[in-house]
Amino acid sequence: MRSRTVHLPAGRGPREILLAAGEEAGRPPDVVLAFLPPEQRLRETLGALTALWPDALRFGCESVTQFADAETTSAGTVQLFWLDNPRRHRATVEVIPGTHGEPPAARRVEAVARRIAAADGALLLVDGLRFPAEGFLADLRRTLVSTPPFVAGGLASHQEPLTRAGARVFVGDRVLPSAALVVTLHGFNMQVEVVRGWTPASPVYTVTRAAAGGVVHEIDGEPAAGWYRRFFTLDGELAPMPAAANRFPLIIEGPRPDRQGLYRSMRLFDDPPGTVAFLGDVETGDHVRLGMGNDRSLARAAARLTAGTEPEAAILFSCMGREAVLGDRAGDEGAAVREALGGVPLSGFFTCGEIGPTPRGNLAFYNLTAILVLLREVDA
Amino acid sequence: MTPGPHELDNAILRNLLTETTRAYEGQVAELHAEKELAQVTLASIGDGVLATDEKGCLKYLNPVAEKLTGWDRAEALGRPLPEIFHLTGQGGEREDIAPLLCRCLEEGQSFRLAERVTLERSDGRRYAIESTCSPIRSSEGRTVGAVLVFQDVSDKRLMALQLAHQATHDELTGLLNRQAFDGHLQRALEEARSGATAHALCYMDLDQFKLVNDTCGHLAGDELLCRVAALIQDAVRDTDLVARLGGDEFAVLLSRCTLAEAERRAGELHHAFQQLRFTWRDKTFAVGASLGLVPITPELRTVAHLLSAADHACYAAKDKGRNRVQVYREDDATFVRRHGEMSWVARIQQTLEEDRFRLFAQQIQPLSPEAPPGLYFEVLLRMVEGDGRIHLPSDFLRAAERYGLMRAIDRWVIRRAIRTLRDQPAPFLDLLRLCAINLSPVSLGDEDFQDFLTGELAGSGVPAGKLCFEITETAAIESLPQAQRLMAGLAAQGVRFALDDFGTGMSSYGYLKELPVSFLKIDGKLVKDIVTDPLDRAMVESINQVGHVMGIQTVAEGVASAAVVERLKALGVDYAQGNWISPPRPLESSPLQPSLPDDIRAVPL
Numbered sequence: 009m010r011s012r013t014v015h016l017p018a019g020r021g022p023r024e025i026l027l028a029a030g031e032e033a034g035r036p037p038d039v040v041l042a043f044l045p046p047e048q049r050l051r052e053t054l055g056a057l058t059a060l061w062p063d064a065l066r067f068g069c070e071s072v073t074q075f076a077d078a079e080t081t082s083a084g085t086v087q088l089f090w091l092d093n094p095r096r097h098r099a100t101v102e103v104i105p106g107t108h109g110e111p112p113a114a115r116r117v118e119a120v121a122r123r124i125a126a127a128d129g130a131l132l133l134v135d136g137l138r139f140p141a142e143g144f145l146a147d148l149r150r151t152l153v154s155t156p157p158f159v160a161g162g163l164a165s166h167q168e169p170l171t172r173a174g175a176r177v178f179v180g181d182r183v184l185p186s187a188a189l190v191v192t193l194h195g196f197n198m199q200v201e202v203v204r205g206w207t208p209a210s211p212v213y214t215v216t217r218a219a220a221g222g223v224v225h226e227i228d229g230e231p232a233a234g235w236y237r238r239f240f241t242l243d244g245e246l247a248p249m250p251a252a253a254n255r256f257p258l259i260i261e262g263p264r265p266d267r268q269g270l271y272r273s274m275r276l277f278d279d280p281p282g283t284v285a286f287l288g289d290v291e292t293g294d295h296v297r298l299g300m301g302n303d304r305s306l307a308r309a310a311a312r313l314t315a316g317t318e319p320e321a322a323i324l325f326s327c328m329g330r331e332a333v334l335g336d337r338a339g340d341e342g343a344a345v346r347e348a349l350g351g352v353p354l355s356g357f358f359t360c361g362e363i364g365p366t367p368r369g370n371l372a373f374y375n376l377t378a379i380l381v382l383l384r385e386v387d388a
Numbered sequence: 389m390t391p392g393p394h395e396l397d398n399a400i401l402r403n404l405l406t407e408t409t410r411a412y413e414g415q416v417a418e419l420h421a422e423k424e425l426a427q428v429t430l431a432s433i434g435d436g437v438l439a440t441d442e443k444g445c446l447k448y449l450n451p452v453a454e455k456l457t458g459w460d461r462a463e464a465l466g467r468p469l470p471e472i473f474h475l476t477g478q479g480g481e482r483e484d485i486a487p488l489l490c491r492c493l494e495e496g497q498s499f500r501l502a503e504r505v506t507l508e509r510s511d512g513r514r515y516a517i518e519s520t521c522s523p524i525r526s527s528e529g530r531t532v533g534a535v536l537v538f539q540d541v542s543d544k545r546l547m548a549l550q551l552a553h554q555a556t557h558d559e560l561t562g563l564l565n566r567q568a569f570d571g572h573l574q575r576a577l578e579e580a581r582s583g584a585t586a587h588a589l590c591y592m593d594l595d596q597f598k599l600v601n602d603t604c605g606h607l608a609g610d611e612l613l614c615r616v617a618a619l620i621q622d623a624v625r626d627t628d629l630v631a632r633l634g635g636d637e638f639a640v641l642l643s644r645c646t647l648a649e650a651e652r653r654a655g656e657l658h659h660a661f662q663q664l665r666f667t668w669r670d671k672t673f674a675v676g677a678s679l680g681l682v683p684i685t686p687e688l689r690t691v692a693h694l695l696s697a698a699d700h701a702c703y704a705a706k707d708k709g710r711n712r713v714q715v716y717r718e719d720d721a722t723f724v725r726r727h728g729e730m731s732w733v734a735r736i737q738q739t740l741e742e743d744r745f746r747l748f749a750q751q752i753q754p755l756s757p758e759a760p761p762g763l764y765f766e767v768l769l770r771m772v773e774g775d776g777r778i779h780l781p782s783d784f785l786r787a788a789e790r791y792g793l794m795r796a797i798d799r800w801v802i803r804r805a806i807r808t809l810r811d812q813p814a815p816f817l818d819l820l821r822l823c824a825i826n827l828s829p830v831s832l833g834d835e836d837f838q839d840f841l842t843g844e845l846a847g848s849g850v851p852a853g854k855l856c857f858e859i860t861e862t863a864a865i866e867s868l869p870q871a872q873r874l875m876a877g878l879a880a881q882g883v884r885f886a887l888d889d890f891g892t893g894m895s896s897y898g899y900l901k902e903l904p905v906s907f908l909k910i911d912g913k914l915v916k917d918i919v920t921d922p923l924d925r926a927m928v929e930s931i932n933q934v935g936h937v938m939g940i941q942t943v944a945e946g947v948a949s950a951a952v953v954e955r956l957k958a959l960g961v962d963y964a965q966g967n968w969i970s971p972p973r974p975l976e977s978s979p980l981q982p983s984l985p986d987d988i989r990a991v992p993l
Contacts, residue, residue, distance in 0.1 A: 209404045211411035238407060242399040255397060256404070298404060302397070 011321035015076035037088035042068035046173040069164035071357035080339035087355035097195035106186025111143035121151035129198030132161030136175035136360030138186035162325030162359030203378035205309030206299035222286035231282035250274035273375035319382035324356030326378035458510030561617035569631035588650030591698035597636035676711030732787035751970035762821035829863030853882035912946020
């Protein structure tokens with residue numbers, strides 16, 4: 009397989025840049041993966057891709073910040089793939105349409121699960137606002153009776169304030185709000201790494217009351233908001249929440265092994281009063297603690313990655329929460345990954361949540377991690 | 389001024405640090421409390437606890453361990469466990485704990501110390517202990533030391549020894565008991581069979597024990613047995629084994645002893661018995677013993693044979709006048725006769741089981757015209773063998789008495805007699821004046837006998853007053869207190885008693901005042917020559933006169949002619965009994981029909 013990442017710099021039309029990149033291989037790419045900012049840039053780029061390579065499998069999602077090899081950009085990135093033998097190595101995209109916030113029907117989930125089980129790996133790109141990604145993953149986990157092949161991906165991100173656009177997925181030239189894409193891969197070796205970079209910063213506590221939707225009522229018998237106030241009140245003033253709290257993510261430390269090592273970003277604080285809501289689920293009985301990290305620790309974690317078995321392409325799904333912590337050094341993470349991989353073509357974006365495996369092989373919904381997907385064609 | 393992100397983060401981190409420190413302090417306090425609790429617990433339990441590190445050096449010992457090892461905590465900590473934990477095995481040999489500890493630490497194996505080890509304290513004092521040693525594992529499963537838990541089981545082991553002693557020894561005298569002695573006899577027999585060595589068994593039966601027991605009570609009897617036990621132990625060698633086999637029977641296994649040597653030692657024992665004077669309050673008894681001596685030879689195949697031979701020898705010693713030593717010899721006439729008795733035992737038991745005893749009745753004839761008319765007779769026992777042969781009591785009663793069968797025979801006779809009387813057609817019971825039944829000395833001393841008789845009479849319709857038990861003068865005197873009790877009890881119910889065979893034994897009129905006797909049965913030996921022998925006639929006359937003075941009626945036994953009857957009538961004897969008057973007839977099969985000479989008044993039935 010040959011791959012190339014195309015950085016679409018602001019101020020230049022995407023068509024010329026893409027055309028130049030596509031001609032290098034002497035034939036049109038077989039697969040085109042794009043992470044694009046919304047609105048005008050999205051429409052221009054999708055139009056160009058359709059015009060240039062109408063027969064290629066084209067898909068991707070909206071995002072605010074993208075990775076393009078060692079660069080971090082907000083103008084969009086496109087990764088082109090030329091497969092050695094499209095009969096043996098192929099990718100298939102299935103669209104799970106929007107359900108207005110409800111998880112997909114069980115029959116649909118079962119069909120998807122069957123396809124994933126038969127594949128060598130799968131990428132999930134999900135509307136980051138309107139599709140119930142966590143519920144879908146939970147249903148998928150239950151349906152995939154045995155340990156699934158690698159499944160990784162991210163939730164499309166959006167800019168504040170939110171408009172109708174943003175956080176959507178697209179296939180071909182169609183932009184699909186409230187949908188998810190399941191890309192199954194055949195004839196590939198897919199490797200997934202979970203990058204963390206946080207260290208424990210508090211004793212372990214127990215969630216004593218939690219509800220669906222990541223709402224936590226009590227930690228160690230104390231209202232969850234009060235529990236947070238103990239740490240985040242400075243000179244009698246509460247630090248800005250939830251922004252300050254997301255620099256100190258909630259780490260789930262068990263006791264269930266399949267929940268060990270999950271991270272959670274705070275979504276709402278003291279709303280309703282006393283509660284704290286997270287982007288991912290938190291269950292009653294979870295053992296939790298606060299973690300801490302900074303731009304250096306997150307970048308160091310990325311730099312510690314190893315390339316594994318000679319990947320031919322890489323895709324990075326890093327959490328927007330990490331982007332916030334990295335601040336001015338947001339580009340360091342992508343650059344560190346790129347360097348660690350030794351120049352493997354890399355694309356990706358900062359997500360609204362990541363999908364990846366737990367150490368025990370289960371599907372998990374993460375916050376505040378970076379999920380790196382490494383791909384290499386293999387003969388069956 | 390609003391803090392920047394770094395200041396904010398640092399401030400939050402300070403809060404987290406404070407909270408973490410507080411939490412860890414709390415956890416440390418909890419751990420400390422748990423450690424305190426664990427230490428208090430370990431200090432409070434009754435077991436000794438030692439803990440070592442992974443090299444086997446002591447890291448902890450609780451107060452009980454300090455006490456049992458004799459090591460002070462400060463001195464012991466850090467030392468290798470084998471240095472302070474000294475064990476000795478059952479035989480007193482040193483047992484090294486180091487190999488076991490190594491296996492525990494290196495292979496992670498728990499072990500339990502062998503039974504019967506003792507722990508030697510630093511001052512030399514020893515404790516019987518039970519102990520287990522287990523590896524201590526870290527949370528990763530690595531063996532980081534060993535813990536040895538041990539208990540002082542000295543009391544428990546002592547109790548076990550005491551129980552074992554109780555199981556093998558006689559509680560009263562402390563001598564070996566029958567069961568334990570049998571084991572030693574078995575080994576002696578095996579050695580005899582292998583020709584390795586010669587042993588002998590000396591069996592002893594006290595001659596006056598019953599007298600002491602009856603006249604002075606059980607406390608005195610027990611004291612006498614203890615004195616005898618001490619006497620025997622003093623008289624034998626340390627290598628000899630002394631046992632109390634039961635009651636007043638003792639035995640000594642004379643180990644590695646020829647017959648000649650055994651005879652000499654038995655003689656010394658006999659001499660010691662002759663010297664023994666037992667005093668209880670104001671009474672002094674000369675306590676003799678009959679000794680049976682048996683050389684243990686291969687011919688005696690089993691312990692039962694051996695004990696039987698010893699019993700025979702002892703019995704022979706008694707038979708020859710008591711208070712002597714009798715050596716067992718297989719072909720001795722005495723023992724042959726005893727063997728004969730033994731064969732009777734089996735036949736009696738079989739006869740009882742097969743209900744082949746039969747009752748006969750012999751008429752007793754009133755000689756006085758004033759005697760109330762009616763039926764008088766004595767019940768007599770006969771043994772019917774499987775082939776129809778009939779044996780008189782004289783054939784088997786000796787064996788029955790010797791081997792404890794008289795109680796069963798007495799009860800069979802009484803039960804059958806009462807049922808036969810009950811089953812006779814009317815007006816038999818109205819006519820019955822006296823049914824005399826012989827009662828053995830054993831039943832005379834049987835405390836359950838009165839209840840038995842009451843039970844048999846109940847509902848039978850036979851009045852107690854129709855029965856008369858014949859007891860021998862000797863039996864009554866030998867068990868005088870019991871006999872008095874039983875006779876008084878039965879007499880109160882209406883039962884009468886006759887002294888049987890009176891006049892030929894150690895007859896003493898004095899006893900007549902002690903016993904509620906209604907009849908004296910004059911021994912037939914005095915009666916048969918009454919016509920020709922003036923001395924016999926004088927004795928019969930004397931007995932008759934004394935009896936009458938005391939209100940006791942007389943019965944002449946063994947009457948064999950009309951002349952004797954005439955003379956008895958002349959002397960005023962009340963009743964006569966004998967084959968000439970009426971031979972015994974089966975009680976069950978034919979109605980009692982007196983066959984009397986013409987000159988005797990017939991008694992209507």
